[in-house]
Amino acid sequence: MTITQDKFYELWLNNIPGIGGATCKLLISHLGSAEEVFKAKKNTLHKINGIGVHTLQVIDKYRSQLVKIENEVKKIEASNVKILTYTDKEFPVRLKLQKDAPYLLYLKGQAKSLHSKKTVAIVGSRGANQYGKLVTEKIISDLSQFKDLCIVSGLAYGIDIYAHRAALQNQLGTVGIMANGLSKVYPAIHKKTAQEMIEDPKSGLITENLMDAEPDGPKFPARNRIIAGLADVIIVVQAKKKGGALITADIGNSYHKDVFAVPGLINDPLAEGCNNLIKYQKAHLYSEIKDVITKMNWDLTSSAPTRQTKLFDTQNLSDEEKTVVSLLQKSEFHIEEIAIQSETPLPKIAGTLLQLELKGMVKMKPGNMYSLKQ
Structure with missing residues (x-):
């Protein structure tokens, strides 16, 4: 497969020592993409709650080591390996529910x-x-x-x-x-x-x-x-x-x-x-x-039960609210994933979710998980 520019920078961010999946998701949810993390200045990154001095230092250090990722891309493409990132539809949905899940997976087959x-x-x-x-x-x-x-x-x-x-x-x-x-x-x-x-x-x-x-x-x-x-x-x-x-x-x-x-x-x-x-x-x-x-509670005689999705009147919702409701109709999600999936900065998503909560359409669950009210 051919690695896109988005995937290239996701590989770069994911393979910085000491930066795990949770930090990758945090950074991307705030800045929109791994490429924007690469381009961001120290003071921009430091404003993100949870990003400390050590993280800033390793990000700065590894900006100059793109050759390593270029070599990695050559190996990936030569071996017909596919890269799945947290925002891809093919990324296993079960892993998305785990806070410590990797941001990126290598798949062969x-x-x-x-x-x-x-x-x-x-x-x-x-x-x-x-x-x-x-x-x-x-x-x-x-x-x-x-x-x-x-x-x-x-x-x-x-x-x-x-x-x-x-x-x-x-x-x-x-x-x-x-x-x-x-x-x-x-x-x-x-x-x-x-x-x-x-x-x-x-x-x-x-x-x-x-x-x-x-x-x-x-x-x-x-x-x-x-x-x-x-x-x-x-x-x-x-x-x-x-x-x-x-x-x-x-x-x-x-x-x-x-x-x-x-x-x-x-x-x-x-x-x-x-x-x-x-x-x-x-x-x-x-x-x-x-x-x-x-x-x-597995049933041998029928397929898995289909999820009953409550119908909401979305006529008076903003475009951002409609996007979040549409996403939550598929499943419950962590606030960071909602930000990533909707390509919206985390602070703005937090405000949108609050408005939907006040309208009685969304509820917050433990661990910053959100779902539609049934």
Whole structure:
């Protein structure tokens, strides 16, 4: 694909060390685009609440390092990788609900199933045994009765790769979230499965890391937050007392996702993590697929319920108010996303939302989330 000028500057901003997704969204919501952030003077940036001296310094420093982004663009285009940013329609809507979600994702493959009505993350120990493999395959076989469903995992050894392979075998879309760049597959032994995922229209690979990034320690918990953010439900199949699967489960709980764990023998180290999740009420016990179907209220006989949108009289609204109402008819959004989607500075959007609240059309929810009154 060809990287546009907008994407170029979004890549620049997103890859400044110390500036995460939340800061990217904050800056762009105030100034309108990453290019405007690049052009902005220090005193303009410093007026934005939450932008401190350190952030100003790193932005100023990295204005002179565009060559690095130019080289990155060459690698992206040569590898047929797609860049998804927070404002793109193709950016996973589930991630938009998480405050700490990345601003930008690298995608290889089409991964159409990311927009499925149901998304299940299946995670577990890298040292999973044959029992873990069989349980994973059984779970996914049972889930295959839902055609509009995506399996998400981390492409790692053990439960992760079993989940991806079982999803492909059952004609379900599956997306691997990587802790490294897309220039190579890690671990390399999973390259064949990764290629099958890339070639399957419903599946693919995703990362937030630069193309040549190596899979060092801090990238794995960061990867796990994306897995948890994409999931409607998380199932932990096998897990030791400590490990990445438990981090994913903890993050999932903090996101108010439903977490399930497969119980095991009390003297089995591979079951200790799952048993503790259940013991300390951090996960529901998983014994059969009915446990998930019942908890998630999934209906086998019909498609997901359509959202009832209240009709409002927009005749007397300003153009800005009409834009916000039209956006909120699709879903609830954080105030920063409303500013980004409507291409309106944050202070002006705050005033528009206040007017809509006073007119009884919009309500503010915890965490600066906004929705239409039903």
